[in-house]
Amino acid sequence: MESLGRxxxxxxxxxxxxxxxxxxxxxxxxxxxxxxVLVSAPSDKNLLKFKGCGCMVTHSNEAVVEDCKVVFLATKPHVLPGVLKDISDAVTKEHIIISVAAGITLETLEKVYMFAEALAEGAVKMGMPSDLANKIAAHTLLGAAKMILETGEHPAKLRNDVCTPGGTTIYACHELEKGALRATVMNAVEAGTKRAQDMGKS
Ligand SMILES: NC(=O)c1ccc[n+]([C@@H]2O[C@H](COP(=O)([O-])OP(=O)(O)OC[C@H]3O[C@@H](n4cnc5c(N)ncnc54)[C@H](OP(=O)(O)O)[C@@H]3O)[C@@H](O)[C@H]2O)c1
Structure with missing residues (x-):
């Protein structure tokens, strides 16, 4: 695999x-x-095996993110919050971060699928054929995700930008607030993370 010549x-x-x-x-x-390949861990216990195989090694998690665009998070879930703190300043929008540990960054797909399903079912309720509704829901999520990554803007700013005063979007947003969408998703992330941390300790 090559990236910009190196x-x-x-x-x-x-x-x-x-x-x-x-x-x-x-x-x-x-x-x-x-x-x-650059590998980090707090002790040399496992790190030396990687060194023996020809990998570069470090005790700094931040150094891994500074040096590599593709990074696997492969720690136990209960140390993940500390790891995320270590690397948060170094992560850019070019990075691909893949979490092997269950928890904060990983347990998101099911929520996104459920949201896509709900978007499409709303459209089906309003008379759109299901296949088309699923495709449009998926493309909408793809487009929104690209906007967040490409503009680097906070999602709240992007949402605000598309809310015309008195328009359809703010009416729809009001319904989402009444259904506590954000609080529900935040609760789901918290519940999934705590469960993963408990499983990691046992
Ligand atoms: N093993 C499996 O079959 C399997 C399957 C699917 C998913 N998972 C998930 O994958 C994750 C890793 O599992 P594993 O079996 O590879 O665990 P593991 O063998 O115990 O390795 C954990 C590694 O994390 C390192 N570490 C601990 N604290 C750290 C920190 N603050 N910063 C950076 N590194 C840190 C440890 O360092 P030291 O070397 O210094 O101890 C160790 O090298 C877990 O979340 C697990 O649930 C595992």
Whole structure:
């Protein structure tokens, strides 16, 4: 894999079993060479194995994000909040961060699917054929996600920008507020994260 002429650097935060298994798969399938991989962990306990395989190693999680555009978070879920704090200033919109640990960054797909399903079903209720409604819902989510990444704007600002005074959007937003959409999603993230942290401790 190449990125702007130099080989792609892949990072792993956490040097345990999962990091090892993913890296092994990538090396064996010729997707990456160990010399282009940077791995971090707090101790040398596991890190030395990676060094022995030709990977670069560090004790700094932030250094991994600064050096690699693709980063796997491969720690136990209960340390994830600390890891996210370590890397938050270094993450840019070019980064691809893949969380192997269940928790804050990972447990999102089911919520997005449920939201897409609800969007499409609303349109079906208003008379749109289901296949078309699903396609439009998916493209709407794709477009909104691209806008967040490409503009770097806060989602609240983007939402505000499309709310014409007295228009259809603010009427729809009012209904979402009445149904406590944001509070419900925040509760779901919190519940999923706490459950993942409890499972990580046991
Ligand atoms: N094992 C599986 O089959 C499996 C399958 C699916 C998902 N998962 C998930 O994958 C995640 C990793 O599992 P694992 O089995 O690879 O765990 P593991 O073998 O215990 O490895 C955890 C790694 O995280 C490192 N670490 C701890 N605190 C850290 C911090 N603050 N910053 C950076 N690294 C830190 C540890 O460092 P040290 O080396 O210094 O101890 C260790 O290298 C877990 O969330 C697990 O639920 C695991």
């Amino acid at each position: 080989p792609l650097r892949v990072g792993f935060i956490g040097a345990g079993k999962m990091a090892c298994a993913i890296l092994e798969g990538m090396v064996l399938s010729d997707q990456i060479q160990a010399t282009n």
